[in-house]
Amino acid sequence: MRKNNWIAAALAVFSLCFAMFVTPMAWAAQGDTGTAASSVTVSEMQSEAGSTKMVLSKGGGSGIPAFSVTVNPDGSEDYSVTLQILALMTALGFLPAIVILMTSFTRIVVVMSILRQAMGLQQTPSNQVIIGIALFLTFFIMSPVLDRINNEAVQPYINEQMTATEALQAAQDPLRQFMLKQTRVKDLETFVNMSGSSATDPQEVPMTVLIPAFVTSELKTAFQIGFMLFLPFLIIDLVVASVLMAMGMMMLSPMIVSLPFKLMLFVLVDGWNLILSTLAGSFGT
Template sequence: MVSVQMLLFRVPAHLAFWIAVPSAAVPVLPDLGAKLHPGDSTPWTILFVLTAITLLPSLIMAVTPMVRLMVVFHFLRQALGTQTAPSNPTLLGLGLVMTWFLMQPVLVSVEQQAVTPYRNGEITGWEAIDRGSVPIKTFMLRYAREKDLALFTAAGQIPRPAKPEDLPLRAVIPAYMLSELKAGFVIGAVLYLPFLLIDMVTAAITTSIGMFQLPPVVVSTPLKILLFVMVDGWNLVTGSLLKSF
């Protein structure tokens, strides 16, 4: 059994070992204002990749047409009465592909104005973020309603800007999301009307001939699916959504 005296003599030795470690061995945090050089690119790459992975779902929904697309797809599935067909992963995959297709010009601008200069070490990380946000803000302002922009400008007590481009992202992003939600609900309501008409006609016919025990949805759902297939509905809906941007 180790005696108390031996422990008391060992404690200073351990402390002396830690004190003797040279200060140069302690890692130093990178300078956020420094430019990117080949020697210190790895920490920056890890930082941005982890941050992007964490915030990617929220960013996609906040600054892209994903909100409008998913709202329209949800209304369309409810109008058809198919419950889970197409499935959520299918609609999400279609929405992501269409979002990438619509945002490709914006992503090219971000690559040219921010990503490439940052990789070449011409600008710092913060400058790359500022430059990369300009094309995205321009895209959002193109579809954000003035009423929604005014709402968040007043709520944030932001001085009235000379032009919309002077608004900060904290006012542009929520205004853009509200505008996209409204546009999605408008398109979804228009899609819902013809299928609602089929439901009403089917219910009136089945009631008039005395088919009270047969739910009208059992008859109307195949009719709605058949009509949607005959008019090539997916092509029409996708084309209309693309043209809305």
């Protein structure tokens, strides 16, 4: 039995040594073959590409055709599909910020949060419900803008009627028009002066200046709407607190008594219909 154990151990050590020495040699041989084939492929693709210049290289200067920039006859440059996909995947990381700060999402979320606070409801509706309502209402409000982006930028790019750079520029125009329509002139002038830009026409303002001006205007508008929503509920709180003080019930919280009256008032005036329709109509799209 002990002899058999030593034989098994010796075979295991031999197998391990064989794997350590033979496997790297096989990988090296495979790598040399792959390099030769790759160099032939790169040479053929370089001869066929003509006006394509490689932006990434490895080894002795052989380029990677997937990462290339094609020079057009007019001097402009088109990036390869791989680079376009890489840029798109990178841009997806900024998608939440784009949805929140470049659409109607901010105004809707702030107004809904102020409404919940004014009614005295701490967790009803929950944050998930508020964000869901704001998201789908944003899709409803932004649908004309999204349709324009699809018709003027996405579809022409899919049909190869324009380059990626031209499609990106065409997609910015409908979104720029929407943000300019909702941005106050004072806020826009403030950020233009802070940036030191010499733009005199709002259409010439860069997106880096327009976006913070738009967010500032949205926050101001949201707080104005929230203030108007807060007033009727504040009046109910004051009336209930005065009645309780007159009755000598100072130990009873006015919030507990006023909450049913707030809910009754909100339901009787069809509050959700009024608020959501008012929010959608406030953008005037």
